[in-house]
Amino acid sequence: MQKNEVKKSNENILMRMVRNQMFIPLLALAVLAIFNLIADPSVFKITLSENSAGNPVLSGLLITVLDNGSELAILAIGMTLVTAASGGQDISVGAAVAIAGSVLLRMLCGGNSRPEELAMPIIVAFLISCVVAMLFGAFNGVLVAYFKIQPMIATLILYTAGRSIAAWINNNELPVITDPGLSYFGGFIPGIPIPTPFFIAMICVLIMFLVLKFTNLGLYTQAVGINENSSRLNGLNPQIIKIISFVILGLCVAVVGLIKVSRVQSINYSVIAKDIEMDAILAVALGGNALSGGKFNMAASIFGAYVIQFLTQTLYKFKVSADALPAYKAVVVIILVVISAPTVKEWFGKMTKKFKVKEVA
Amino acid sequence: MLKKKVAMLLAVAMVAATVVGCGGGDKETTDTPADDATTDAPADDAADDTADDAADDAADDAADDTADDAADDTEAPASGETIKVGIINNDPNESGYRTANDKDLKEKFTAENGYEATFQYSMKNDEQIAYAQNMLTEGIDYLLLSAADTAGWDTVLQDAADAGTKVILFDRVIDADESLYEASIVSDMAEEGNKAVTWLADQGLDEYNIIHIQGVMGSAAQQGRTGALDEKVAAEDSWKLVTQQTAEWNAEKAQQIVQSVIDSGEKFNVIYAENDDMAKGAVAALDAANISHGVDGEVIIMGFDCNKWALEELLAGKWNYDGQCNPFQSDYIDDVIKSLEAGEEIAEKTIIMDEKGFDAKTITQEDVENFGI
Structure with missing residues (x-):
C-alpha cells in the first residue's frame, strides 16, 4: 500500500515536470548545451580580459549569448503581454525599433549628422524616444482594441511603413555619434566586466516582475485574453487592457532601440533589428505560452529568448550560414x-x- | 461612447500623420539629398522594398510638380536649345549609394548646363514603365533609365525609338536588344572585387586567414565581391577562409559572426566585409576583445561602398582598405549625350565606369571629401 503511494507521487513529480511551462525551454537548453559540449568541451569557458580601451571585460560564448540575447528578452516581455491580451502578435517591433533608434539619434544630434557634442543628455533623448515608441504602440493597440483588427494585420501597417518613417525622421542621413557615453548601453561600462545590455534586461525583468506582483495587470491581461466578454461583465475594460499591453511593448521597443543604436553608435534603417519580431514571437512560443492568448508565463518567455539566442550563436559557431x-x-x-x-x-x-x-x- | 469617439479620432489622426509623414519625408529627401547616408550597394533594392505605395505616389506627384514648375520657370539658356531629358531612377531613399547617385544627376542635368530634366522615382518596374510612357507622350529627347527589373522593357524602348527618343541606361542593365538603346553605363562589380583582392594580395602576408562577411546573397554586389575572393582562395594554398557567412549588410550580425570566431579561438588576420556597415560591426567585436586592427594592427579591415565615415576611419588608420561602387554616372551620361548631339557614333555601347579603391596609407582628406558618399 505504502509502496504504491510512493510510486504514485514519483509519477506525479515527473508528470508535473513535463507539464511545467519551463519544461520545453529547459529541454531545448539542455539539448543545445549537450550538443555544444560534445563538439567542443571548452565551449563554456569564460575568460576575463581587457578591451581596446583597457577596461576589464568577460568574454566567451555564454557571455555573448547573455549580451546579444538581452534585446530579445526585453522584447519578449512586451510580446508576452500583447499575445496574452490580444491573442495575436505584433509584427512591427523591428520597424518600431528603427523608429525609436532614429528618434534617439535625431534628438542626440539635433539635426547635425556628425555632432561634436550631444545636443541633449542621453537620458532626455531616450525618454523622448520612449514617448514616441509608446505612441506607436498605442496606435497599434487602438487598431486592435477598438477596430477589432487582427493584431498581425493591424501591425502590418507599421511593419510596412516603419522603416521609411525612421529614415524620414533623420532626413535619410546616417548620423554617427562619437561620444563614448552612448556606447556604454550596448557595450561595457568602464570597470564593469559584464555587458550592459544584460543589466538593462535584468532591470526590465525586475520591473515587470514587481508590476505583475503588486498590480492586477497580470490577472486582468489573462482575464481579457481568456474571455473578453466575461471580463467586461466583471467590470474590466478589455480595450484599455489591450492598449496598455501594446504601450508596454512600445516601451520595451524603445529600450531595445537604445541598445541597438548604442552597439554601432549609428543606425541603418533598412537592417536594424531586422526580423527580430519573429525571434520575439518564437521566444513567447518556446516559453510554452499559447499564441492564441490567455494564460502566460513571463519567466518562461524571457528564458525562451535567451535559449533562442543560444541557438543562433550555436549555429554561428558551427558556421551555418x-x-x-x-x-x-x-x-x-x-x-x-x-x-x-x-x-x-x-x-x-x-x-x-x-x-x-x-x-x- | 465618448471614449470610443476619442479613440477613433486618435486613430484617424495617427493614420493621417503616418501617411503625411511618409510623403513629406520622401519629398524632403528628394529636395535635399543627404551628404552621408546609409550604405548598401546598388543592386540590393529588394532589401528595402517596404515603402508604402500610397505615400510613394503622393511624393512622386509632388516631385513631378516641382520638377515641372522648375522647368517652366527657367527659360532656355542663351547658348542654344535645351535638351529634354526624362530620368527614371530608383527611390533615392533606398540606400546611400542611390542618394549620392540622385544628387549627382540633379547637379548635372540643370538649366545652366542646357538641360531640361524631369525626374521620376520608383522601385517597381510597372510604375517605372508607366512613367516612361508618360514621358514619351510629353515628348523628350533622351530617356535615362535605371530599371528596377531587367525584363519587360521592349515595348517601351520600341515606342521610344518610334518617337525618336534616344535611350541611355545607367547603373542597371536590362534584357533588351542592344539596338534599342544608345549606351549602357554600368558598375563592374567583379572589378571591384578584383581590385580589393589584388590589393590584399599585394600586402604580402605569409598566410591569409580571412573572415569573409557577405552581403545579401544573390545581389550583384555580393556576387561580384565574393567571386573574386573565392577564386583567389581556391587558387592559393596560403589563403584560407576562417568563416564565410552572410550578415545581410547588417552591422550587428557581422559583429555576432566575428564574436563567435573570437570565442572559438580560431586565428584570423583579415576581415573582408562586403560593405562598410558590416566592417564597422566586425571592428566593434575586435575592439571588445582588444584585438588591434588597421594600419600596423594584427587584423586587416576591408570594407566597400566608401561612405564618408568609413573613409574617415581609413584616414585615421583604423581600417586598411575601402572599395568603391561608383555612383557618379552623370559625367559619363553627359559625355554620351554630347557626342550624340555632335552626331558621333558611340563605339562601345556598354561603358564600364572606373572603380576606385582606397588604401589607408595613401588616402587624403581630399579623397574623403570628393569620394565619400
Whole structure:
C-alpha cells in the first residue's frame, strides 16, 4: 500500500515536470548545451580580459549569448503581454525599433549628422524616444482594441511603413555619434566586466516582475485574453487592457532601440533589428505560452529568448550560414507548434492513459 | 461612447500623420539629398522594398510638380536649345549609394548646363514603365533609365525609338536588344572585387586567414565581391577562409559572426566585409576583445561602398582598405549625350565606369571629401 503511494507521487513529480511551462525551454537548453559540449568541451569557458580601451571585460560564448540575447528578452516581455491580451502578435517591433533608434539619434544630434557634442543628455533623448515608441504602440493597440483588427494585420501597417518613417525622421542621413557615453548601453561600462545590455534586461525583468506582483495587470491581461466578454461583465475594460499591453511593448521597443543604436553608435534603417519580431514571437512560443492568448508565463518567455539566442550563436559557431538560420529556427517552430497542437496533446493524453491501464492490469 | 469617439479620432489622426509623414519625408529627401547616408550597394533594392505605395505616389506627384514648375520657370539658356531629358531612377531613399547617385544627376542635368530634366522615382518596374510612357507622350529627347527589373522593357524602348527618343541606361542593365538603346553605363562589380583582392594580395602576408562577411546573397554586389575572393582562395594554398557567412549588410550580425570566431579561438588576420556597415560591426567585436586592427594592427579591415565615415576611419588608420561602387554616372551620361548631339557614333555601347579603391596609407582628406558618399 505504502509502496504504491510512493510510486504514485514519483509519477506525479515527473508528470508535473513535463507539464511545467519551463519544461520545453529547459529541454531545448539542455539539448543545445549537450550538443555544444560534445563538439567542443571548452565551449563554456569564460575568460576575463581587457578591451581596446583597457577596461576589464568577460568574454566567451555564454557571455555573448547573455549580451546579444538581452534585446530579445526585453522584447519578449512586451510580446508576452500583447499575445496574452490580444491573442495575436505584433509584427512591427523591428520597424518600431528603427523608429525609436532614429528618434534617439535625431534628438542626440539635433539635426547635425556628425555632432561634436550631444545636443541633449542621453537620458532626455531616450525618454523622448520612449514617448514616441509608446505612441506607436498605442496606435497599434487602438487598431486592435477598438477596430477589432487582427493584431498581425493591424501591425502590418507599421511593419510596412516603419522603416521609411525612421529614415524620414533623420532626413535619410546616417548620423554617427562619437561620444563614448552612448556606447556604454550596448557595450561595457568602464570597470564593469559584464555587458550592459544584460543589466538593462535584468532591470526590465525586475520591473515587470514587481508590476505583475503588486498590480492586477497580470490577472486582468489573462482575464481579457481568456474571455473578453466575461471580463467586461466583471467590470474590466478589455480595450484599455489591450492598449496598455501594446504601450508596454512600445516601451520595451524603445529600450531595445537604445541598445541597438548604442552597439554601432549609428543606425541603418533598412537592417536594424531586422526580423527580430519573429525571434520575439518564437521566444513567447518556446516559453510554452499559447499564441492564441490567455494564460502566460513571463519567466518562461524571457528564458525562451535567451535559449533562442543560444541557438543562433550555436549555429554561428558551427558556421551555418546566416541566411540558413531562419530555416533551422523554422524547424524549432514546427516542433513547438506540433507539440502544443490540441490533437497531439489529446493523443499524448490517450497514450499515457493506455500506459497506466496496462500498468494496472 | 465618448471614449470610443476619442479613440477613433486618435486613430484617424495617427493614420493621417503616418501617411503625411511618409510623403513629406520622401519629398524632403528628394529636395535635399543627404551628404552621408546609409550604405548598401546598388543592386540590393529588394532589401528595402517596404515603402508604402500610397505615400510613394503622393511624393512622386509632388516631385513631378516641382520638377515641372522648375522647368517652366527657367527659360532656355542663351547658348542654344535645351535638351529634354526624362530620368527614371530608383527611390533615392533606398540606400546611400542611390542618394549620392540622385544628387549627382540633379547637379548635372540643370538649366545652366542646357538641360531640361524631369525626374521620376520608383522601385517597381510597372510604375517605372508607366512613367516612361508618360514621358514619351510629353515628348523628350533622351530617356535615362535605371530599371528596377531587367525584363519587360521592349515595348517601351520600341515606342521610344518610334518617337525618336534616344535611350541611355545607367547603373542597371536590362534584357533588351542592344539596338534599342544608345549606351549602357554600368558598375563592374567583379572589378571591384578584383581590385580589393589584388590589393590584399599585394600586402604580402605569409598566410591569409580571412573572415569573409557577405552581403545579401544573390545581389550583384555580393556576387561580384565574393567571386573574386573565392577564386583567389581556391587558387592559393596560403589563403584560407576562417568563416564565410552572410550578415545581410547588417552591422550587428557581422559583429555576432566575428564574436563567435573570437570565442572559438580560431586565428584570423583579415576581415573582408562586403560593405562598410558590416566592417564597422566586425571592428566593434575586435575592439571588445582588444584585438588591434588597421594600419600596423594584427587584423586587416576591408570594407566597400566608401561612405564618408568609413573613409574617415581609413584616414585615421583604423581600417586598411575601402572599395568603391561608383555612383557618379552623370559625367559619363553627359559625355554620351554630347557626342550624340555632335552626331558621333558611340563605339562601345556598354561603358564600364572606373572603380576606385582606397588604401589607408595613401588616402587624403581630399579623397574623403570628393569620394565619400
